[in-house]
Amino acid sequence: MSYVDEVLQSVIEKNPSEPEFHQAVKEVLESLKPVIEANEEEYKKQALLERMVNPERQFKFRIPWVDDNGQVHVNTGYRVQFNGAIGPYKGGLRFHPSVNLGIIKFLGFEQVFKNSLTGLPIGGGKGGADFDPKGKSDREIMAFCQSFMTELCKYIGADTDVPAGDIGVGAREVGYMFGQYKRIRGVFEGVLTGKGLSYGGSLARTEATGYGLLYLTREMLKINGIEIAGKTCAVSGSGNVAIYAIEKATEMGAKCVTCSDSTGWIYDKDGIDLALLKEVKEVKRARLTEYAKARPSAEYHEGKGVWSVKVDIALPCATQNELHIEDAKALVANGVTAVAEGANMPTTLEATKYFQDNKVLFAPGKAANAGGVATSALEMTQNSERLSWTFEEVDAKLQGIMVNITHAMDEAAKRYGEDGNYVLGANIAGFEKVAEAMSFQGIV
Numbered sequence: 001m002s003y004v005d006e007v008l009q010s011v012i013e014k015n016p017s018e019p020e021f022h023q024a025v026k027e028v029l030e031s032l033k034p035v036i037e038a039n040e041e042e043y044k045k046q047a048l049l050e051r052m053v054n055p056e057r058q059f060k061f062r063i064p065w066v067d068d069n070g071q072v073h074v075n076t077g078y079r080v081q082f083n084g085a086i087g088p089y090k091g092g093l094r095f096h097p098s099v100n101l102g103i104i105k106f107l108g109f110e111q112v113f114k115n116s117l118t119g120l121p122i123g124g125g126k127g128g129a130d131f132d133p134k135g136k137s138d139r140e141i142m143a144f145c146q147s148f149m150t151e152l153c154k155y156i157g158a159d160t161d162v163p164a165g166d167i168g169v170g171a172r173e174v175g176y177m178f179g180q181y182k183r184i185r186g187v188f189e190g191v192l193t194g195k196g197l198s199y200g201g202s203l204a205r206t207e208a209t210g211y212g213l214l215y216l217t218r219e220m221l222k223i224n225g226i227e228i229a230g231k232t233c234a235v236s237g238s239g240n241v242a243i244y245a246i247e248k249a250t251e252m253g254a255k256c257v258t259c260s261d262s263t264g265w266i267y268d269k270d271g272i273d274l275a276l277l278k279e280v281k282e283v284k285r286a287r288l289t290e291y292a293k294a295r296p297s298a299e300y301h302e303g304k305g306v307w308s309v310k311v312d313i314a315l316p317c318a319t320q321n322e323l324h325i326e327d328a329k330a331l332v333a334n335g336v337t338a339v340a341e342g343a344n345m346p347t348t349l350e351a352t353k354y355f356q357d358n359k360v361l362f363a364p365g366k367a368a369n370a371g372g373v374a375t376s377a378l379e380m381t382q383n384s385e386r387l388s389w390t391f392e393e394v395d396a397k398l399q400g401i402m403v404n405i406t407h408a409m410d411e412a413a414k415r416y417g418e419d420g421n422y423v424l425g426a427n428i429a430g431f432e433k434v435a436e437a438m439s440f441q442g443i444v
C-alpha cells in the first residue's frame, strides 16, 4: 500500500463517523500523490502526512444560554487549531444545527491549505457551534454569543488564534463576541476579523469572499482564452458569499440568474436584482419567497434546483456537498464552461471528477474562496499597525492575491504534467509551503 493510502486508511479508522473530514482528506492526499511519491522516504520518516491530518489541538465545550422565555438551552461549541506552521490559527466560526466535530475538522483541514495559498502568514483553524440562529431575537443571539466567547476566550488571541465569521456568523455575532472577549480579557486587540468598521474592521472584508471568487474566476477564464463579460451564471446560496459574488459578476458584465436558501430557489430571467436581494436577506433576514413576491420576472421553486438551469458558469456559494453527480451531469449537458466554488467543498468528489473528465474548468474552494480569509489577514495587519486602509487599497490587494492564487494553481498543475487540473494545482501549491515550514521547525 502506498504511503498516501496508508495515511488515508488510518484517518478513516481513527476518525469514524466523520465523512466530511474523510472526504476533504481524500481529495487533498490523492491529488498530492505526485509530490509525496517524489519525496516518499523523507516524508514518511518525518511522519509528515500523519502530522498534517491530525489537528494540533481541539476544544469542545458546553454553551448554556437563556432564551426570551427564561428557558435554559445547552449547545456544544468547538474550536480546532489544525496547523500553526506558517502563522497564528485563522478561520471562521459556523453556527448551524448540523455542526459537529467532523464538519469543523474538514473545514479546519481545508483552511490550512487555503491560508497557505493566500501567501500571507496564517495557519489553519475553524470553530463553531450546533446553534441555530434562525428565528432567534437579537437578545437571544447576544446571550448565545456571550456564553460561547466566555469559554472560547481562553484559547484565542491576536497572535495565537483569530476567528471570524462563516455560516450563521456575520457582523452582528462578531460584534457581540468581540465585546465579550474585551470584557473578560481586558484587552482591545484584533482577536476577531470581520469586525464592524467603528472598532477595527477592514473595509472590503464584507465583500471579499464573493469579490475574490470572481477575481479568480475571471483570471482562470482569461488563462483559457475566455471572457467573463456576457456569460450567464447560476449561483447557489443567498448569504454573504453569494450576495457579493452576484454583485461582482454583474459588475464584470455577467448575468446571474439564480440564488437559493435552505428551503427553495429563485430563477430570475432578467438577472438577480441585488438591491432587493440585500433588502430581503441582509436587512429583513427573510425567506426568498419575499424576493419572488416583489419581482415579477422571478420564479420561486421549493427544494433544490439551481443546477438545472442552462448557464455558462456555476458558482456554488451555500454549503458542503450541495452539488452532486446528477447536478454535474445536468450542467455539462447544458454546456457549462466553468465551475468555481464559493462555498467550502460544495461539490462531491464524484461530481468534481465528472467536471474534470468533461473538460470543465473547475476551481476548488480552497483557492476560489480564499479572498475572505486573505482580507481577514489584511484586517489583522491593519490592526497591528493601528491604521485603516481605504476600500480601494484593500480591494487592490485582494485582486492581486486572487490573481496570484490563480497562477500558482495553474503553474503547479503544469509542473506536474496535469495542465488545467486546478484541484491538484491548488492542493500542491498550498501544501508545499506548509510542508517546508513544518520540516524547518523540527518534530512538533
Ligand SMILES: NC(=O)C1=CN([C@@H]2O[C@H](COP(=O)(O)OP(=O)(O)OC[C@H]3O[C@@H](n4cnc5c(N)ncnc54)[C@H](O)[C@@H]3O)[C@@H](O)[C@H]2O)C=CC1
Pocket (backbone or CB within 6 Å): 165, 166, 167, 168, 169, 209, 237, 238, 239, 240, 241, 242, 260, 261, 262, 263, 317, 318, 319, 320, 342, 343, 344, 369, 370, 372, 373
Ligand atoms: N463568509 C466567508 O467569508 C466565507 C465563507 N465561506 C463558505 O461559503 C459558504 C457560505 O457561507 P456564508 O455566505 O458566509 O454564510 P451565510 O450564513 O451568510 O449564508 C449561507 C447560505 O447558504 C445557505 N445554506 C446554509 N446551509 C444550507 C443547507 N444545509 N442547505 C441549503 N442551503 C444552505 C443559507 O440559506 C444561506 O443562503 C460556506 O460554505 C462557508 O464555509 C468560504 C470562505 C469564506
Ligand SMILES: O=C(O)CCC(=O)C(=O)O
Pocket (backbone or CB within 6 Å): 090, 091, 092, 093, 111, 114, 162, 163, 164, 165, 166, 193, 344, 369, 370, 372, 373, 374, 376
Ligand atoms: O476570514 C476568516 O478568517 C475565515 C474565513 C473562512 O472561514 C473560510 O475561509 O472558510
